[in-house]
Amino acid sequence: MAGSSGHELLENWFTWDKAVVGEKGPLEAPVEVKAEKIRQYVDTEDDTNRLYTDVEFAKRHGFKMLAVPIAMICRVVSNTARHGIPKAHGLVHPVRPTPFARWQCKTYAPLNVGDVITSESGLGEKYERRGRHYLVWHVVGKNQRGEKVAEYNYTNLWDEGKSEDRTR
Amino acid sequence: MSHKENWDQVEVGEEITPLTFYVTQDHIDRFQEFLGHPANSTSWMAGHNLHVDEEYSREHMYGGNVGDGHQTIAYLCELVTNWLPYGALVSGYSELDIRMTNPTRPGDRVVAKGVVKDKFIEEGRKYVLCEVNAFKGEDKRVAIGTIKAMVPES
Numbered sequence: 535m536a537g538s539s540g541h542e543l544l545e546n547w548f549t550w551d552k553a554v555v556g557e558k559g560p561l562e563a564p565v566e567v568k569a570e571k572i573r574q575y576v577d578t579e580d581d582t583n584r585l586y587t588d589v590e591f592a593k594r595h596g597f598k599m600l601a602v603p604i605a606m607i608c609r610v611v612s613n614t615a616r617h618g619i620p621k622a623h624g625l626v627h628p629v630r631p632t633p634f635a636r637w638q639c640k641t642y643a644p645l646n647v648g649d650v651i652t653s654e655s656g657l658g659e660k661y662e663r664r665g666r667h668y669l670v671w672h673v674v675g676k677n678q679r680g681e682k683v684a685e686y687n688y689t690n691l692w693d694e695g696k697s698e699d700r701t702r
Numbered sequence: 703m704s705h706k707e708n709w710d711q712v713e714v715g716e717e718i719t720p721l722t723f724y725v726t727q728d729h730i731d732r733f734q735e736f737l738g739h740p741a742n743s744t745s746w747m748a749g750h751n752l753h754v755d756e757e758y759s760r761e762h763m764y765g766g767n768v769g770d771g772h773q774t775i776a777y778l779c780e781l782v783t784n785w786l787p788y789g790a791l792v793s794g795y796s797e798l799d800i801r802m803t804n805p806t807r808p809g810d811r812v813v814a815k816g817v818v819k820d821k822f823i824e825e826g827r828k829y830v831l832c833e834v835n836a837f838k839g840e841d842k843r844v845a846i847g848t849i850k851a852m853v854p855e856s
Binding site: 636 | 729738779783792794799800802856
């Protein structure tokens with residue numbers, strides 16, 4: 535069965551119809567929040583907010599060390615479900631784009647450099663909208679004290695693209 | 703860099719100082735490295751990363767490499783954290799809801815904009831609710847959403 539762009543849809547692909555809401559992804563090793571990752575973010579994005587670059591300044595504003603940019607959240611609160619669930623079924627993530635469509639994130643206890651984050655993820659929802667199909671991954675991260683630091687819904691478009699996407 | 707010294711200075715209806723970003727392939731590549739998906743990756747995305755694998759991207763839905771939605775979200779967060787008092791949004795107890803409506807591409811000039819929709823106190827914490835948008839070119843929207851930023855006491 536071909537997608538709308540003519541690419542072959544392989545039988546071992548994890549397609550939208552095979553996704554089961556509620557299924558959990560595999561657990562992954564905890565991830566440490568590191569200062570060098572913040573420096574990499576600053577260098578990459580030229581976001582020179584002093585809270586990310588000046589430790590003493592950050593401490594004067596109530597942080598234990600450098601503040602952690604929001605962009606770090608998906609880096610340390612890991613979504614293992616997106617490729618882990620297909621793998622658990624002997625399937626593969628589609629080898630075509632599954633664009634990031636929406637991010638709904640809530641933060642709780644502040645993230646700090648040195649925190650070690652353990653995440654749990656699963657398929658939270660699947661839906662169709664305007665003729666396109668979406669999967670929504672639900673991810674929760676807790677720090678080493680068991681405090682929730684972030685929870686997010688991460689929505690991917692799971693269809694083959696349409697011709698109009700090439701000029702968007 | 704921070705335009706507001708404290709929560710009291712923020713007014714509902716105020717426009718946030720826009721930020722302009724220039725998307726380049728190098729910029730996209732470095733952000734993918736930051737996310738852990740570099741161009742020479744051995745991860746599950748290797749060879750089919752629509753942000754850095756040009757040949758793959760050209761054959762698929764967008765017809766070429768595109769910027770990562772995380773990067774657009776980073777622009778919108780920088781917009782808010784630059785303008786609100788230091789510590790806003792990055793001190794926890796905040797919320798974001800951002801939809802990516804069109805991709806960014808190398809060569810795009812992206813402008814991030816926002817407006818204060820509300821300010822309030824909730825469960826003893828001070829908040830500013832911002833509506834945020836990012837546009838490329840003349841007026842093509844690449845992202846829209848809301849950021850409810852907790853503003854810590856100064």
